[in-house]
Amino acid sequence: MQWLKKCFPAIVLGVCLNLACWGTPALAQTFDQEFNLNDQGLTSIDFSQISFSNLGKVTAGGKITSDAVSGLTASRQWKAGDALSSVLRLGDVPSLGAGQFSLEQIGRIVGFAPEQVQLSQFKLLTSQPLPQLIESIPYLKNFPVGEVAPIAALVNAESSDPRTVATVVNQPNMAKRSLADLGDRLKTFNLSDLPNADATPLLSLRGWQQQSFADIPGLSQVPLTQMPQPVPNDSPIVAQIKSMGTSSVISRTVTGSSQIGFHLSCPDRNSIVSQSCMGVALADSGDPHTDQKPSRRQAQNQPRLSGKQWVLGSSQSVPGGNGALQFLPSSLGLDPGYEPTGRHPFGAAFKQVLTRIDGQTVSSALVFRTCVRESCSPYNQFAVPFLRYPMGSLIVVGADSETPVDSANLPVLPQTTTSYENVNPGRCMGESVGGISVSTLMSAIVAVDSDPFKPTSIGLFVCRDGQCGRFLGQYQLPSNTEAVQSAIASKPGGKDWLQAIASGRKPKPAELLQFFPPELQTQVLTDNTQSLLKLAQTQSDPQAGTTWQDNRLIERVAQLSAGGTATAIDSNTVIGINGLTLQQYGQQARLNYEAQGGGVGLKCSVDDLRAQSMAQVPAAQIAATLSRLGKFTTASSPGKGKESAAWAINQVLSQAGIRPLGEHPNYIPSIESALRNGRGATVDDPDQAEAGDLVIAASGRHIGICLDEGCQTVRSNNGTLKSFGWDSSRDFDGKLNGSTIYRITQP
Structure with missing residues (x-):
């Protein structure tokens, strides 16, 4: 608590003379001007306009020493006034999921193309040992080394050298080499000189968690609402600041930590308090004694906050952190294992803490932690000044939990390239028929059934067009279709078994494993889906007046899969599965295909290329x-x-x-x-x-x-x-x- 003792007298006076104190006037003023805060304060800040590059500068210097026991593999040090983006590492904010980004996706958000990124700017990539690099970037190892200019330059290969990258790199003397060995020559190459490097997720590169946001080209400029797991831009739970001051005891609060909860009184035996408790008294945003009125959405979700207080972090510190880093020394001077009391109205990436009262205004800061693997320090490592709230203004309180954002409200990341560049696509075209991903369509058709089936499941007995049979196995494939009959008939005794089923006999599960084992079921479904895609492409869609294409092709193949090749188009015949008609069956399969991320118009799908x-x-x-x-x-x-x-x-x-x-x-x-x-x-x-x-x-x-x-x-x-x-x-x-x-x- 040394930092509190140094800062407390100055905080009471509304001035903090020590640079280690949060919210020093110079930095706070600069921050306020950056975000153009009005005199009335803001209910919430627009995080769609905020990235780590413009969140300001850290208020105090510090360092973290490497420690093999805790998993800290590298030391780092920073000083007061350093940009947050250069101090904060990707691993420090696991809740944002930054590792899921590729540089191509980042570029689409902030506005740059791969050829605009010099390899010298992407040290995470160029520091990878070459054997690791060619495994991390899809298909890079397949290219002739002469066509990959940076690697060719490193190994002095001619542009006509036919050897593959893998052949060259997997030599014993290359094990510790990296593109960084090119030195200043890296500036002559850009990201597009390494095929598929722009589409490679950051998390595929070893050591990505130890990179700062400033180390990854463009990442520090991505708005926080467009991160893979975004900072929520608004919360319906707000309160009005009614009064502020000092008290010997504050029993009803909205502050604390994730470890101990967010209603911790001040003082409390589990916390450390510096002299008196300072707090901001809250009123409901719709309280009759306030001028602010809540929106309908706020009124529906708003808990009762009147009479509760938000305790200043400069008054009270509370337990925080977990795992090996829980007691990491605090660069802000707090006791190990403790963090300033506050809340997480904007998610787990940082903690909002009220820092000082200056007349009729209270200042706040965003406080960060450091994380390695599944262990995190308390929120006590570094901070940036945040909003200032005048008396009577609204403040976002947020929910007590740090429950992740509802996936329905997650941003849609810019899609990476539809297909990776590959010198030998092989059987790609055979597995993406008519622009439809075979594997995704298979899954979509299977998912039409409401209940999971076992490979030994025996389904309903059905008859169509004079042919009878049963739905069999994990995919409930009808035994009266040509594909199933052909596969089973190839087994000794298979024809007789099929005839017995057609006559109404219900087979035993053991018989199914004998005549139609699981691997044969999967093979039939794969082959059947491929052949039906090809067949449907030769037929006409009466709705469009053309051959079956895109979404209608998906529907038709599902109909053919369930009803056989002679099935009437968009038939109203009930096929016995879920009581769906064949038309409805096809429509549901299409919806499933879309829900599983299936695309149309594919020429060489990423799925199939990766499989090879x-x-x-x-x-x-x-x-x-x-x-x-x-x-x-x-x-x-x-x-x-x-x-x-x-x-x-x-x-x-x-x-x-x-x-x-x-x-x-x-x-x-x-x-x-x-x-x-x-x-x-x-x-x-x-x-x-x-x-x-x-x-x-x-x-x-x-x-x-x-x-x-x-x-x-x-x-x-x-x-x-x-x-x-x-x-x-x-x-x-x-x-x-x-x-x-x-x-x-x-x-």
């Missing part, structure tokens, strides 16, 4: 695919979004060109069994975990995907929001202990 050349590094492939997909709805899944964790994982794998995991792909224990029996390996040391590894909670209770090195952040399904959009710690925010990390080894 990234198969040796499935974790990187999964990470890149998830970055492209972002947070997606799981409402169209068999579990309707509530019990869809396993389904969502296999959707990501499918999009990444990786075979589904598990005999029962919608069942977590089945996925874990597959990983333990040949498809994967455990990662015993969490520090060795990579983005794209899988995390499974004890007893198969939940499953997610690592978003970064060390698996500090995990994304998984949120059953309440029906979205694959819950970003948590490795142990799912402590709700599910005993998690195991797996790495897929057999894609």
Whole structure:
């Protein structure tokens, strides 16, 4: 509490003479002018106009020393007046998800093209050891080294050199080389000289969390509302500042910390108080004693705040932080393990703290922490001055919890390139038929069914056009369609078994495994989807008067898949699944395809390209695919979004060109069994975990995907929001202990 003792007398006088104190007049004045605050204060600030580059300068100097035990791999130091963007590192604000960005996406937001970025400006990329670099950037290793100018310059290769990049880089003497070895020559190359580097997510590059926002070209200029997980721009929960002053006891508060809650009295045995308690008394924004009236939305969501106080952080510090960094020394001079009391009205990236009362105005600051892996210090490392609030103005209080923003309100990130550049696309065209992604369409058709099925599931008995059969297996494929009959008839005794089913006999599950095993079911669905796409393209769509295309092609293929190749167009025949007609079945499949991120007009889909050349590094492939997909709805899944964790994982794998995991792909224990029996390996040391590894909670209770090195952040399904959009710690925010990390080894 040394910093409080030094600053407290000056704060009472409305002046802070020590540079270590927050809100020094010079910096506060500069900040206020930057944001053009009016004399009445603001209910909220427009974060769509604010980035880390214009959030100001830190108020005090400090340093963080490397510590192998806590995971701090590098020391850093800063001084008062340094730009926040040069002090703040990507790993310090995991709630923003900055690692999901590629430079192409950043450029589309702030306005630059890849050829405008010199390689010398992107040190994270150029410092990567070459063997690591060519695995991180899709397909780079496939190119002739002479066509990749920066690498050719490094190894003195001629432009006509036919050797692949992989052949050159995988030599023993290249293990420690990096593009940084080019020195000043890096300035002669730009990002477009490295194929696909602009579309590579930051989290694919080792050490990305230790980069400052200023280190990544353009990132510090991205508005905070356009981050992958944005700062909320508004909150319906506001209060009016009624009075401000000092008291020996403040019992009803709205302040505290995430660790101890946000209604901590001052003083409290769990906190440290400097002399008296200083606070700002609040009134409801719709209180009859105030002049401010709430909007209808505010009135509906507004808790009762009258009579409560927001305690100044200069008066009280409270417990904060977690893990190995919880007791990291504070660069602001607070006791280890403590942070100034305050709130998180704008999310977990920073904490808003009231810092001093100056006459009839109270000043505030945004205080930051540092994080490594899943451990974070308290919010006590560095701060920037924030808003000043005159008496009677409104202040955003926000909710007590730091619940992530509803995925429905997340920004849509600029899509990365539709297809990576690749010198040998191989079978790409065969898996993207008619501009439709085969793997996504398969998943969309399967998801029409409301309930998940097992490979041994025996479905309804149906007859169409004089042919009878049953829906069979995990995809409920009808046995009276040509594709299924052909596959089963190839098995010894298969024809007789089909005839018995057609006559009305219900087969036993063991028979299904004999004549129509799971791998054959998947192969039939894949082959059938491809052939139906090709068939439909030769037919005419009566609505459009042309061949089947785009969304109508998706609908028609789904109809043909469910009803057979002789199915009438947009038929009203009920096919027995969910009571849908064939027309409705096709429409639902199209909606599912769109919900799963499927596109139309694809020529060489990212999914299929990745399946070929990234198969040796499935974790990187999964990470890149998830970055492209972002947070997606799981409402169209068999579990309707509530019990869809396993389904969502296999959707990501499918999009990444990786075979589904598990005999029962919608069942977590089945996925874990597959990983333990040949498809994967455990990662015993969490520090060795990579983005794209899988995390499974004890007893198969939940499953997610690592978003970064060390698996500090995990994304998984949120059953309440029906979205694959819950970003948590490795142990799912402590709700599910005993998690195991797996790495897929057999894609």
